[in-house]
Amino acid sequence: MSSPRTLVSRRTALRTVIAGAVGVGPLGCQSSGKSEVSTTRLRLAAENAAAKTCPVRFAGERFDQPHAKRDGRAFPQAQVSENVEIAIIGGGPSGLCALHALKGRDAVLLEKEDELGGNCTSDTWEGVTFSTGAAFFTAGDAALVELMRSIGAPPLPIEGGDVLVVGGEPFADFFGNGARRLPFEPSVRDAFRLSAERAEERRRQSRERELDVQSFSEFLRPYPAELRVFWDRFGASNWGATAEHTSARLGLSAYAWLRGEEEGRLSYPGGLGAAASALGAHLSATLAGQVRTSTFTHELTVEAGGRSVLVHTLSAGEPRTIRARRVIVAVPKFFAARMLPQLGAEQRAAMSAFRYAPYPVFNVCLNDVGPELAYDSWFLDAPFCDIIPADWVLFAGRGPKPRKTALTVYHPLLEGQRAQLLDDERLVQMSDDVVLHLDRHFPGLRGKVAETRVYRRGHALPLPAPGQLARAELASRTFGPIAFAHSDSRGDVSAFAGALRAAHRAIAELG
Ligand SMILES: Cc1cc2nc3c(=O)[nH]c(=O)nc-3n(C[C@H](O)[C@H](O)[C@H](O)COP(=O)(O)OP(=O)(O)OC[C@H]3O[C@@H](n4cnc5c(N)ncnc54)[C@H](O)[C@@H]3O)c2cc1C
Structure with a gap:
């Protein structure tokens, strides 16, 4: 959420926070008191005065470089400027866990975003921390619980x-x-x-x-x-x-x-974003220079004899190439296939057959306490699937009143709806629908809404479709000096604990 506040066109709005300030509109939202007005809202207001909405802010991953790669753009390549033993591509949970396990080795982690955590990130509004992705793990995920304890970030019971x-x-x-x-x-x-x-x-x-x-x-x-x-x-x-x-x-x-x-389920205020952030902070503090954000890897070239790999990156926009003896690829397989032109046809086909759900997560920020029925409440008749009160892990519904709160609203889309993530107007409409439906279930809620935060995730969850176990096994085979560690490697439900297991497996495979 560190992007500049600017007024931008729909296509360039991808990582831009758009802050809106409206008074109490038809949805009855409370004014945020800020002075900037989004282009989207102006357009909507001009088209239909009745369509004024609650303030909506957008955030999410960067799509411009991955889309340029998808569309066949040739990226500039530089001479080798650094040699390392191991390069880890991707700074989500699996990449972070891999670097943690490789402590003491000559390893670097390269993450395309300016924030670590992948699908495990969180955000804050007026002192309320909420998840923009993953929610919880369980006590049965013993290795993960132990890892979090060992870095001084023990989880709380839900x-x-x-x-x-x-x-x-x-x-x-x-x-x-x-x-x-x-x-x-x-x-x-x-x-x-x-x-x-x-x-x-x-x-x-x-x-x-x-x-x-x-x-x-x-x-x-x-x-x-x-x-x-x-x-x-x-x-x-x-x-x-x-x-x-x-x-x-x-x-x-x-x-x-x-x-x-x-x-027993376990989490943090801010969900598992807090776990990834604690792990990222721990690694950045203890392994100075080994964690590199804003570094997009666009190609991996295995050198003759398989003794090393050229890792071609854009680091803060500048071409930079690292030679690594081993590489751990901790990015989703659909993108791993694009990075690796030398991959065999069978493995490439398996990777390319993976399917992923697009997944916006809405956080409805409330000036007072909202519904606190349970940790996770499921709906059969709403456009979203479920909601989690962001501070349930602290108060379990028994917190002080009044207080500012947030509801994390899980609103996955179907694969065919992915383009909606790039459409600001559509997301504003979805945000309005979220508030309207919440208000229908919990009358009076819309009067408490201060703003909604929308977090866009393009290929968030790998689908465990029939046959995925075999596809994942084939796709995740070690390719020369390259091993695959992303949480989509086993065909299971995507989870932080699975990301840790995938990281350990990849390290073992590389030896
Ligand atoms: C809405 C939602 C709810 C979830 N709820 C839960 C939950 O309750 N519990 C749970 O355990 N899990 C949950 N998950 C799943 C969990 O978030 C994932 O399992 C976890 O993030 C996987 O970690 P990963 O490192 O394998 O992958 P990712 O999180 O996908 O991380 C991959 C990283 O690689 C980076 N990257 C991609 N391409 C490049 C490139 N070319 N160069 C450099 N970097 C690159 C990405 O920016 C990202 O940081 C949820 C996920 C979502 C989306």
């Missing part, structure tokens, strides 16, 4: 389970005993409970690889539509895919998470 919100009312344990209380027809209530039992049976009886090639939607076919709607939303929010595009392997195991079998 109290309580999730709820399903129907008609503004929260329903807990909705796949267990709570199913009996759901305000649905008896057949739907039974389906919630029975499907959970059958999922467990099916998981016990089947082999992982067998389930991986089947679609989760086949399992859901006999059940009423409400169940399918729930899983389409739970899947989209957690792993970027509706049931149809989810393997049965993943869908069936997700039942266990909701039955409360997931070991």
